[in-house]
Amino acid sequence: MQAGFGPRLGRSFYARPAQVVARDLLGRVIQHGDCAGRIVETEAYLGTGDLAAHSARGLTPRTRILFGPPGYAYVYFIYGLHECLNIVAEPEGVAGCVLIRALEPLAGIETMRERRKKEDLRSLTSGPGKLTQAFGITRAHYGADLTSGELLVRRGTQEPFQVDATPRIGIRRDTDLPLRFLIRGSPFVS
DNA sequence: AGTTCGATCGCCT
């Protein structure tokens, strides 16, 4: 079942501008344990000149991973409740990442229902806090290497789809930039 | 050491 989603993406995939990686991650498959989901919504956070990005104020203990090599997980805790999963992009030395905002559940759906305590397929992974809960991703995954560990992204299938770009959700600065990407018509977006 | 406020969710109306 695992190999059915294609080969694991390697380091070079992530070593590109954050908005390019965010767009290219659509349609790929995130896997963790027995859970797998197709990425249907992402947001790019740029290292320089992006006031909405956590890296905008420079290197701190929390943001240090964003300045390192790409292909690692940046997981942070927000609003006292939720974990959010980001993937570090850009070459080493340049900050930047992609927030995974929504998935289409593909495998491990019963596990997701148990973790979420919800039955409806649409409510399992249609939001950044929901999908981390459904997949069992926490701050313990901060710094995890997606190119070698049990949390990974696979290439996915090549079904064609159209992409919409909109402003990012829930931010207060740089609100006009069209850095949110989603698969047009997907019922699983946030 | 104290304060502010956020890349959200779910429940209420």
Add this chain to the structure above:
DNA sequence: GGCGATCGAACTG
């Protein structure tokens, strides 16, 4: 559509 929950990172003094 609005709001309360609840924690910690980061900034101020």
